[in-house]
Amino acid sequence: VQADAIHPGYGYLSENANFADAVRNAGITFIGPSSSAMSSLGDKRSAKAYLRQHDSSIPLIPGVISSSQDPNELEKSAAEIGYPVMLKASAGGGGKGMRIVRDGSEFSDALQRTQSEAARLFGSSDCILEKYIESGKHIEIQILGDQHGNVISLIERECSIQRRHQKVIEETPSPWIDAKKRQEMCQAAVGVGKLLNYENAGTVEFVFDVDTGNFYFLEVNTRLQVEHPITEETTRLDLVALQIFVAGGGDLSTVAELSPMPQIGHAIECRLCAEDPSRDFYPENGTLRLWRPAALASTDPRHVRFETGVATGSQVSIHFDSMIAKIVVWAPTRAHARAKMIKVLSDTACIGVETNQLFLQSCLLNDAFSDPSYTTSFIPKSLSALVISPYAQSTSRLRSALPLLASFVLKALPQYLPEEPYKRPFTRMRSRFRNQAFDPTNRL
Amino acid sequence: VTSARSDDVLCAWLPQQTTRIDGITAPLPSATVSSGNTTTPSVAVSYNALSNALKLDQIPGQREHSVSITSCQASIATSGSAQWITASLNVCLDRATFKVDIVTDQSFLAATSITNVAQSIRVMLHIPQLGSWLGFNVYSLLSYYESLREAIGEAADGSRKTVTAPMPCKVLSVLKKDGDQVKAGEKLLVIESMKMEISISAHLDGVFRSKVQEQDAVEEGSPLCVVEQE
Numbered sequence: 001v002q003a004d005a006i007h008p009g010y011g012y013l014s015e016n017a018n019f020a021d022a023v024r025n026a027g028i029t030f031i032g033p034s035s036s037a038m039s040s041l042g043d044k045r046s047a048k049a050y051l052r053q054h055d056s057s058i059p060l061i062p063g064v065i066s067s068s069q070d071p072n073e074l075e076k077s078a079a080e081i082g083y084p085v086m087l088k089a090s091a092g093g094g095g096k097g098m099r100i101v102r103d104g105s106e107f108s109d110a111l112q113r114t115q116s117e118a119a120r121l122f123g124s125s126d127c128i129l130e131k132y133i134e135s136g137k138h139i140e141i142q143i144l145g146d147q148h149g150n151v152i153s154l155i156e157r158e159c160s161i162q163r164r165h166q167k168v169i170e171e172t173p174s175p176w177i178d179a180k181k182r183q184e185m186c187q188a189a190v191g192v193g194k195l196l197n198y199e200n201a202g203t204v205e206f207v208f209d210v211d212t213g214n215f216y217f218l219e220v221n222t223r224l225q226v227e228h229p230i231t232e233e234t235t236r237l238d239l240v241a242l243q244i245f246v247a248g249g250g251d252l253s254t255v256a257e258l259s260p261m262p263q264i265g266h267a268i269e270c271r272l273c274a275e276d277p278s279r280d281f282y283p284e285n286g287t288l289r290l291w292r293p294a295a296l297a298s299t300d301p302r303h304v305r306f307e308t309g310v311a312t313g314s315q316v317s318i319h320f321d322s323m324i325a326k327i328v329v330w331a332p333t334r335a336h337a338r339a340k341m342i343k344v345l346s347d348t349a350c351i352g353v354e355t356n357q358l359f360l361q362s363c364l365l366n367d368a369f370s371d372p373s374y375t376t377s378f379i380p381k382s383l384s385a386l387v388i389s390p391y392a393q394s395t396s397r398l399r400s401a402l403p404l405l406a407s408f409v410l411k412a413l414p415q416y417l418p419e420e421p422y423k424r425p426f427t428r429m430r431s432r433f434r435n436q437a438f439d440p441t442n443r444l
Numbered sequence: 445v446t447s448a449r450s451d452d453v454l455c456a457w458l459p460q461q462t463t464r465i466d467g468i469t470a471p472l473p474s475a476t477v478s479s480g481n482t483t484t485p486s487v488a489v490s491y492n493a494l495s496n497a498l499k500l501d502q503i504p505g506q507r508e509h510s511v512s513i514t515s516c517q518a519s520i521a522t523s524g525s526a527q528w529i530t531a532s533l534n535v536c537l538d539r540a541t542f543k544v545d546i547v548t549d550q551s552f553l554a555a556t557s558i559t560n561v562a563q564s565i566r567v568m569l570h571i572p573q574l575g576s577w578l579g580f581n582v583y584s585l586l587s588y589y590e591s592l593r594e595a596i597g598e599a600a601d602g603s604r605k606t607v608t609a610p611m612p613c614k615v616l617s618v619l620k621k622d623g624d625q626v627k628a629g630e631k632l633l634v635i636e637s638m639k640m641e642i643s644i645s646a647h648l649d650g651v652f653r654s655k656v657q658e659q660d661a662v663e664e665g666s667p668l669c670v671v672e673q674e
Contacts, residue, residue, distance in 0.1 A: 096639055113634075116616075117641050164640075283611055283638040285664070287523055289547040289568065290530045312530065313523035318612045318637045349545040349570040351577040358576040391575050398573060401509040401537050403446035403453040404467045406567040406580040408511045409546055413529055416518040 063130035089118030095166035141189035151193035175372035289352030470506035
């Protein structure tokens with residue numbers, strides 16, 4: 001294809017050091033960090049070990065770094081750290097290959113499942129063990145480095161609304177941290193980047209203990225992340241363009257838009273997933289019979305983004321992640337952004353496959369979302385309330401009329417269908433067609 | 445008759461007086477009637493109950509609504525060999541206007557397809573005020589009672605508990621051997637879907653018999669294993 005460069009997206013290949021090497025060896029620019037940064041950060045154990053060794057100022061979560069995978073030894077360490085603990089695939093990411101263990105009796109089964117998932121998904125069954133912080137916030141800092149030693153931070157994203165350890169709603173700026181804390185976290189993130197001569201886009205994830213106000217380094221994602229659009233919306237920067245710029249040798253200190261970096265308004269992203277929240281978020285599949293993004297996506301396209309690969313008639317299969325669309329809105333304030341997102345979600349027709357559309361609206365309308373100190377237990381804590389339609393009360397009269405509407409429309413529909421155009425025979429023949437050229441009457 | 449999840453509703457039209465169409469919705473008269481020593485719901489009995497209620501011109505719990513279509517744009521959507529209708533409408537429901545997106549599961553809406561024995565047409569609709577879509581299976585009176593008769597026939601056989609796949613998936617491991625005694629809550633199989641491992645456990649005590657092998661790809665709803673009560 002004669003490509004000069006490859007952008008690996010944010011799938012599994014984007015953090016695969018072997019893939020990055022193979023691309024570079026083929027003489028093609030890989031738009032991403034060096035494979036050495038990837039391998040030292042992509043593996044959670046070596047990332048923690050590296051940071052502990054080189055920069056003691058970066059706070060780490062209490063846990064076990066020893067590489068022993070012996071179940072008995074790990075179980076013993078788990079008891080020492082104190083339950084609940086978190087098991088993680090060392091090479092993992094994207095919320096896969098993670099389990100919380102609350103009790104010693106569950107430990108060996110959980111370890112087995114996590115190791116087996118890790119082996120199949122990430123090619124290594126290696127697992128690490130960490131203290132699980134119960135009232136934690138997940139806050140991450142976007143960083144960007146170039147080949148000239150510059151590493152900058154593009155401020156934080158708050159990603160605490162999670163189910164199955166996967167983010168569903170993200171926002172920026174975080175409603176909770178103040179300017180001082182923000183600066184502290186950005187500094188720590190840039191510190192991690194500088195330490196590694198980090199090049200291109202990366203995300204330094206922290207877990208924030210709401211009770212103590214302390215934050216701990218979690219991991220570095222050496223790729224552009226799913227939720228990067230909210231950073232783009234509030235900084236007015238195009239992250240992919242900047243990625244290509246630094247991959248081509250560009251110097252970030254020469255980019256006028258970055259000094260000072262703007263940070264305007266508030267942005268929220270929701271991940272629309274084919275899943276059933278009332279059945280433990282089981283993935284759903286089927287035919288998407290109608291996909292019509294909210295009207296605001298066309299009337300306010302600058303501040304309402306739909307990023308999706310689906311259309312009416314798409315098949316939602318089990319072979320990929322259950323996410324079918326990312327919906328991003330921007331507004332001057334958090335309250336406005338929240339109201340706008342609810343409007344956009346409710347006006348989007350996504351018919352035929354069970355999704356978390358209503359669940360997302362429940363989350364946004366929930367009182368707990370107004371409290372800036374919400375943590376990753378937001379969903380687990382109020383699950384039973386969140387799976388109920390937030391509109392159940394206000395629409396009871398409408399609901400009782402729906403069966404009548406359905407049967408009425410069904411009867412009326414045929415008259416509104418476009419007439420099948422009558423297909424005349426020979427319409428594709430050119431006019432004055434003659435097929436017997438040798439017949440003198442057909443000669444012009 | 446329309447059915448959504450568990451609530452089956454009767455829809456009937458009132459004599460037309462204006463351009464607006466009025467109709468009623470009402471819960472169907474209870475179908476479970478104990479007759480003698482059997483408590484199996486009888487289709488004939490529930491049909492008679494409805495028939496009597498209609499004769500009296502008053503069905504318990506009925507509600508009156510009015511419906512009219514202000515505008516409608518319909519088209520046929522295609523995916524592979526499947527065809528269905530999508531439409532975007534403005535409707536007037538009980539004197540309030542709503543924007544409605546509607547799809548069906550088939551493109552033949554002729555009266556014959558709904559009177560087919562035990563068949564229904566599925567209508568799915570989205571209204572912004574609802575926040576998401578809802579689906580209804582629309583039956584004629586005859587096809588509804590025929591579908592009930594079939595459903596009752598299937599439910600009669602109950603002592604064997606077939607565990608079916610909750611979603612299309614791959615079987616990673618079968619943890620029990622055929623003939624094993626299993627207890628409710630015990631893990632039977634591990635399946636994988638959307639890159640996630642999910643354990644399937646027994647709902648009741650019994651003897652395990654597998655219907656699949658490791659590495660099998662399984663469709664949603666197809667049997668994974670049977671737990672037979674002795």
